[in-house]
Amino acid sequence: MIEILESGLFNTVQDLGRPGYRDIGVSASGAMDPLAVRIGNSLVGNDENAAVIEVQTFPFSLRFERRTVFAVTGTDGHPHLDGSELIPWCAYMAELGQVLELKQPPRLARAYISVGGGLDIPVVMGSRSTSLRGGFGGNAGRPLAKGDRIAVGEDLEIAMLPATGLAVIEPAVALREVFPAPVDGVLPIRALPAGEHGLFAGDGEAFWSQIWRISSRSDRTGYRLSGEPITPTATIEMRSHGVVPGVIQVPPGGEPIVQMSDANTAGGYPKIAGVIECDLWRLGQARIGARLKFVRSTHAEARAVEQAVARYVEDVRLTSGMVKRALKAMA
């Protein structure tokens, strides 16, 4: 078990999501930074889809009620275990009673806590993710709160962790060739033109050329962007159609909305573009107030990025497994 000692309002249990039910109106949910979840789970020896805690309102702290392997990923901040500073992207062992504390990270938006054995939470419709809109899944369909106790699955590899921890080079560094760094603080996000791009005529170019800011009315469902409004040449209502995270819709006010993990499953607003899936984690780590720019991409580029990410994740999984097996053999 782990016990939540302190939590902000919007911290939830997530895994890689609940796809497959959009046709009955159920959002996929899942972590806003799925890459951090896959890496965190690999480091602690879990299946990459094991349930983790997504922390997006800080400070957050929990107590381990038994010896547990854990890793904090996604964040650029330093977690503390009983007051000692740790590094992110590294698996450690916590002893019974030890307290893990996460403070507001300096730059990024979200941190993920994975534990060896995964959070032992009932699977609802194929996933342990919290559906906040639907009020089911995760921690009884609601965010974590002080006093919540969550069961942890059995950890078969607990004895195999190196005493000093097991770290990985974080994605932003390991994959810097495929994920260009922000320029003057402006995050580049790759997208493809979507169905109604042509309807925006000259404003289509304004969409790509201007710098957008993530407004305070943003959450796991969607990011509202502020900037110079863009308007279509005609006011239309689309027939309702399926949408996915990453879709950039333009409501009548002219300020785009990017649908995120808790994305609606259907939409009717004109779609100007769609963020490529492998760039979504970078948006998931962008905070309110952050500036971004959309960069026109291609299917070929999206494939190349997906393949580079897959190689990195596979490398982490194989290497961490090898290290642990070698240590066990030496023990």
Add this chain to the structure above:
Amino acid sequence: MIATTNRHASPREIIPATQSRARVSSIGARSFLLEAPGDFDLIAQRRIWALSQTVRRWADLAENIPGMTNLLVIFKETPEDPDAVVVRLLEAWEHAQSIDLNGKTIEIPVRYGGEHATDLPALCDLSGLSDREVVRIHHEATYRVFALGSAPGFGYLHGLDPRIYMPRKTVPSLKMPKGCVTIGGMQTGVAMLTGPNGWNSIGFATLEMFDPTAQNPAVMAPGDTVRFLPARIEL
């Protein structure tokens, strides 16, 4: 990428995606939306249901989501040749024979008017009809569930009388209660969650239509028939 564009729209007109040919566009890298041409009717929707059954058998497909005379298909990975995907989808559409789904009939008791009918006066203004006429026209029709989406278990219903079409609001209601019976454009439905909603409320229903723990979580399925029964009319 857009296979065919064929769009003429005048302000506030509720238009079909295309006038003559089906259109395929993409959302991000691995999702493609096929929009049927022509009218918003059962004939087009039956072909969408058929197309959905065809693409479900494709080995590289992850999910497909029927919408209102359209279908979103999500592939397992970004296709190497997106143009070939467009061609494949358009061919499948050309071959899609109209099918009907054997649906069940769902009766939904509705309290028309009253505190939840926040948009009934505006609908009367727009349509030039009295509130009684609007309510009668709404509950006398028989609706088909074309598709589900937007919220868990929410069914998009077809069959609304054109006299009571009403565009979505430009400023959505911030906290419309679950159960509101609503009209959005040429569509009607029952709100499944309390929250922001751009549709227009004319009544209220208490029937539970989604249970995440059930074998089939959603009560409605595409092809079902829905009747609204006026349990009470408060005007």
